Amino acid sequence: MRLLIEIEVRFGEFVLSVNESLTLDGVTALFGPSGSGKTTLLRCIAGLEPRAEGRIEADDQAWLDSKAGVSLPAHHRMAGMVFQQALLFPHLSVRKNLLYGWRRRGQRPGPDFSEVLDALRLAPLLEQRENELSGGEMQRVALGRVLLSAPRMLLLDEPLAAQDERRKAEILPYLKRTIREFQLPVVYVSHAVDEVMPMASRVLHMDSGRLQSSAAARVSGGTAFGAILLGATLQRQLDSRLAVFCVGNAEVIAFLDSDTPNAREVLLAVEPRDLVIATGKTDAPLNAGAMDCTVRSIGEDETSGNLVLELAAGSSSFRLEHSFARHSDTVLRVGQKIRVLLTQPARVASPIVQSGTGRDSA
Amino acid sequence: MIRAVEVIELDSLWLTLRLASLSTAILMVLATPLAYWLATTKAGIKPIVEAVTALPLILPPTVLGFYLLILFSPSSAFGSLWVQVTGQTLSFSFTGILLASVVHSFPFAVQPMQTAFENNGRRPAEVAQSLGASPFDAFITVTVPMARRGFLTAAVLGFAHSVGEFGVILLVGGNIPGRTRVISIDIYTHVETLDYASAHFLSMLTLCFAMLVLSLVFIVNRRYPIRT
Numbered sequence: 001m002r003l004l005i006e007i008e009v010r011f012g013e014f015v016l017s018v019n020e021s022l023t024l025d026g027v028t029a030l031f032g033p034s035g036s037g038k039t040t041l042l043r044c045i046a047g048l049e050p051r052a053e054g055r056i057e058a059d060d061q062a063w064l065d066s067k068a069g070v071s072l073p074a075h076h077r078m079a080g081m082v083f084q085q086a087l088l089f090p091h092l093s094v095r096k097n098l099l100y101g102w103r104r105r106g107q108r109p110g111p112d113f114s115e116v117l118d119a120l121r122l123a124p125l126l127e128q129r130e131n132e133l134s135g136g137e138m139q140r141v142a143l144g145r146v147l148l149s150a151p152r153m154l155l156l157d158e159p160l161a162a163q164d165e166r167r168k169a170e171i172l173p174y175l176k177r178t179i180r181e182f183q184l185p186v187v188y189v190s191h192a193v194d195e196v197m198p199m200a201s202r203v204l205h206m207d208s209g210r211l212q213s214s215a216a217a218r219v220s221g222g223t224a225f226g227a228i229l230l231g232a233t234l235q236r237q238l239d240s241r242l243a244v245f246c247v248g249n250a251e252v253i254a255f256l257d258s259d260t261p262n263a264r265e266v267l268l269a270v271e272p273r274d275l276v277i278a279t280g281k282t283d284a285p286l287n288a289g290a291m292d293c294t295v296r297s298i299g300e301d302e303t304s305g306n307l308v309l310e311l312a313a314g315s316s317s318f319r320l321e322h323s324f325a326r327h328s329d330t331v332l333r334v335g336q337k338i339r340v341l342l343t344q345p346a347r348v349a350s351p352i353v354q355s356g357t358g359r360d361s362a
Numbered sequence: 363m364i365r366a367v368e369v370i371e372l373d374s375l376w377l378t379l380r381l382a383s384l385s386t387a388i389l390m391v392l393a394t395p396l397a398y399w400l401a402t403t404k405a406g407i408k409p410i411v412e413a414v415t416a417l418p419l420i421l422p423p424t425v426l427g428f429y430l431l432i433l434f435s436p437s438s439a440f441g442s443l444w445v446q447v448t449g450q451t452l453s454f455s456f457t458g459i460l461l462a463s464v465v466h467s468f469p470f471a472v473q474p475m476q477t478a479f480e481n482n483g484r485r486p487a488e489v490a491q492s493l494g495a496s497p498f499d500a501f502i503t504v505t506v507p508m509a510r511r512g513f514l515t516a517a518v519l520g521f522a523h524s525v526g527e528f529g530v531i532l533l534v535g536g537n538i539p540g541r542t543r544v545i546s547i548d549i550y551t552h553v554e555t556l557d558y559a560s561a562h563f564l565s566m567l568t569l570c571f572a573m574l575v576l577s578l579v580f581i582v583n584r585r586y587p588i589r590t
Contacts, residue, residue, distance in 0.1 A: 073496070073497070074491040075491050075493075085485075089489075089508070090508065091504075091508055100493050101493030101494050104493065146493065149494050
């Protein structure tokens, strides 16, 4: 599915300005710090944001054209939205929740009731109500409900963020299965690199209301919780599983995936727990990589009180949230060189995809 | 003699029930869209509209009744228009006290509904729309059922307030048996004429009725508990 987005949304000081032509197939991961406009972008696509101005086209159908006065309402766009909360209708049983969209889909082809019931194992829950379900079950019902409405895509807005680790582990397999079996284009907003990257075929990064497509922007999508390093080039293979990649002027060791392509450039995902800021003179442990980074800015996360460092390594930049840095004696300042250690090898997440052309053939 | 008293008593009871039921029905129709608008709008005029809506709560019924009496009189623009359109005057008529009752009970219907809509938030309706429901469909099948406690409270408060109405009706409608003499005014008249027996009878009737209605509400509410 081709999605053209040329929109601007203003509220108060915040301006969301996106100008992008995307080919959605498989999973498109959308990263970005809180308040960067990810949710607003999804709402604009879904037709739930009346303040959106500009143009949105899906496969040559105009969803929004402010100049022509066109704004297709949400129930004609059918961009199935899944929110952080399951938002089941509390006055309806699980069965009626599931049938809500199904009854309204008319002649549109879509998954069968039984098919969705099987994939998400919903049959035992049918006669229950929202207040009898666990958080994980609720999110499964929400997922089933949106699938049964026969949407043209799935917009997942941090669907696991409200769940604890145990529940995440419980829902994730269902989510993956859904994405695999029902073959819908997915835009997946998340903070957690490790949650999305294994599924993602392309990465978008949003910052301060602007969208940066992976290849076009040439800037890494850093989240507060882990880093994505873009433009990594293979330098030398260590053994059948490990290789050294070059990111800027740093060398990073990463696991080689069996289907890692011979792509010129790859995207490396580093999970949050694998990033450590080295203080003093430290050599990297044997099985790890190290990157020399420049501190670009130092901020503070309002909720956690942790330092948020924006670091640059070569042409990549990413953010790192660190409680350790706050408590250490080391005083960090902008422009300073610091060493970031990767305590585990990074993972090759995906080949870099050209903006608007879909998945690389490599 | 006894039979005559009974007829009047039943008259005022019947009139009161008719007034309260009709004004509740009108209230629900008028207050729902306004409450929804108040709960969802970001317009700057909202506080003004809220203030106007809440006015009957704090105005003495005599003040409200006085202004309505002026408004309803055939010499006012509204009153004369009413006479031209319907051929009947509003002051000292059932229609007049019905309108007055609707105006006076309006905040009692709007505020619980507004609170219920606000508690819903916009998300459930958005979910419904992204599942293929038109905005009106979503409103009827999701927003309203989720706000049903607010609706019930609004209806009961509106009804009860209309039953208890006294000052406004006395000013606008006077004390005409069978037309504007509702139960509260009937009781007042009996007390004035020292007919305590009839006053007792009607008061007890009203008390029992109020108790019955409230019990029903709480029983219904228990069957649909608030979400936790």
